[in-house]
Amino acid sequence: VWELTEGENGRWYGRGTADCKGNVVMHLTALRALRQVDGAYPVNVKVIVEGSEEQGTGGLDDFVPENAELLRADAIAIADSGNAVIGLPTLTTTLRGxxxxxxxxxxxxxxxxxxxxxxxxxxxxxxxxxxxxxxxxxxxxxxxxxxxxSGVWEGQQFPPEMFRDAATVLEGVDLIGSGSVSDMAWARxxxxxxxxxxxxxxxxxxxxxxxxxxxxxxxxxxxxxxxxxxxxxxxxxxxxxxxxxxxxxxxxxxxNPFAASQGGPAYRALQAGLEEAYGKEMITIGQGGSIPLCDVLQETYPQAEIMLYGIEEPQCLIHAPNESVDPSEIEHIALAEALFLKRYAEIPA
Structure with a gap:
C-alpha cells in the first residue's frame, strides 16, 4: 500500500512527484473540474501521457510524425515545466536541445x-x-x-542566489561561466x-x-x-x-532546441488563465533542459501553438532522490488550465 510522504513544509516527496506525476494529476484535476461544473469539456481534448521521454529520444518522437492526423491540434499544452518561483505564474518560451x-x-x-x-x-x-x-x-x-x-538571454533573469539554492550549491563554491545565470543556463x-x-x-x-x-x-x-x-x-x-x-x-x-511562438489566441487565453488563478502578472522564462518532442511537434504541426508550463518550480529538485512537489502548485496550475480551456473555447474560430 502506497503511503504519502509529506514533509513538515507541506511538500509531497517521492521520485517523479513533480516530473511528471504531479503534472499528470494537474491535467486530470483540471479536466475533472470542467466535467463536474459544466458537464462536458468546452473544446475537443486529446490527452497523451508519455513514459519514454527520459530516455532521450524515441517513443512519441517517432509516433507523432507517423500518426500526424491522429494527434493534430490547434493548441498543444505541455506540462513539463514550472513557475520561476512558487506562486509566480510562468510560461517557458525556450528550451535547449x-x-x-x-x-x-x-x-x-x-x-x-x-x-x-x-x-x-x-x-x-x-x-x-x-x-x-x-x-x-x-x-x-x-x-x-x-x-x-556567447549567447545572451534578453528576458526575465534568474537571480544567482535563487539559482544557488535551487541547485544546492555548497557555500563558498563559485558558480561558473562568464555570463549571467540566465545566459549560461538558457542561451549557451x-x-x-x-x-x-x-x-x-x-x-x-x-x-x-x-x-x-x-x-x-x-x-x-x-x-x-x-x-x-x-x-x-x-x-x-x-x-x-x-x-x-x-x-x-x-x-x-x-x-533540437525549441522556441515557442508568443501572442497567439491560445497563448493569450492561457496567460489570462494563469493570471486569474494566481492573481499576479505572468512572466516568461527559458529552460536549460530539453524536451525533444517539442521540436517534433513544431515540425509536424507548424500552425499549432505550443505552450510549456506546469508544477515543476525550482524547489521540486526534479531527478533528485528527494524530489518533491508543492500541492498548491498543482491546485493553481489545474485551475489555470481549466480557465484556459474555457477561455479558448470562447475565441471565434
Missing amino acids: MAAVDVSVAALESAVHSGVFGGPAPDPVAGLTAMLASLHDEEGNTTIDGLDN YSATVIGIDIPSVADSANSIQASARARITLRIPPGGDATESSGALVSHLRSRVPWNLEFKAEVVASG
Whole structure:
C-alpha cells in the first residue's frame, strides 16, 4: 500500500512527484473540474501521457510524425515545466536541445600491472580525463571548437542566489561561466559528463586500464542544430586524443532546441488563465533542459501553438532522490488550465 510522504513544509516527496506525476494529476484535476461544473469539456481534448521521454529520444518522437492526423491540434499544452518561483505564474518560451555522445579511448589489449608497466604504458583513463577537461576553460565556460558560446538571454533573469539554492550549491563554491545565470543556463551551450566507465575506488587495483569510456550530454541553445553540434563535439574530442590512443564516438540521442511562438489566441487565453488563478502578472522564462518532442511537434504541426508550463518550480529538485512537489502548485496550475480551456473555447474560430 502506497503511503504519502509529506514533509513538515507541506511538500509531497517521492521520485517523479513533480516530473511528471504531479503534472499528470494537474491535467486530470483540471479536466475533472470542467466535467463536474459544466458537464462536458468546452473544446475537443486529446490527452497523451508519455513514459519514454527520459530516455532521450524515441517513443512519441517517432509516433507523432507517423500518426500526424491522429494527434493534430490547434493548441498543444505541455506540462513539463514550472513557475520561476512558487506562486509566480510562468510560461517557458525556450528550451535547449540535447545531444548525448559516448566516447571511448583504448590503449592496451588488457589491463596490466601499474608498477611493472607504469611510465611507458599509456593510461587511457588519464588520456580521457585530459580530453574531457578541454571542454571547459578556466572560468567554466563550455569551449567546443566551432560552436559559438556567447549567447545572451534578453528576458526575465534568474537571480544567482535563487539559482544557488535551487541547485544546492555548497557555500563558498563559485558558480561558473562568464555570463549571467540566465545566459549560461538558457542561451549557451553546456557540456556535462554524466557517466564514466572506469573502476570505482572500492574496486580499484594496481592496474593500468586497457580502455575508458564516458558519456557526455551537450545542451544546445535555441538557434543551434543538434546534428551539427554533436558533430562539433566529436571533432573537438578527436582532435585532442593524446598518444595516438584508439578513439571511438557514438551519438546515442539528440534533439533540437525549441522556441515557442508568443501572442497567439491560445497563448493569450492561457496567460489570462494563469493570471486569474494566481492573481499576479505572468512572466516568461527559458529552460536549460530539453524536451525533444517539442521540436517534433513544431515540425509536424507548424500552425499549432505550443505552450510549456506546469508544477515543476525550482524547489521540486526534479531527478533528485528527494524530489518533491508543492500541492498548491498543482491546485493553481489545474485551475489555470481549466480557465484556459474555457477561455479558448470562447475565441471565434
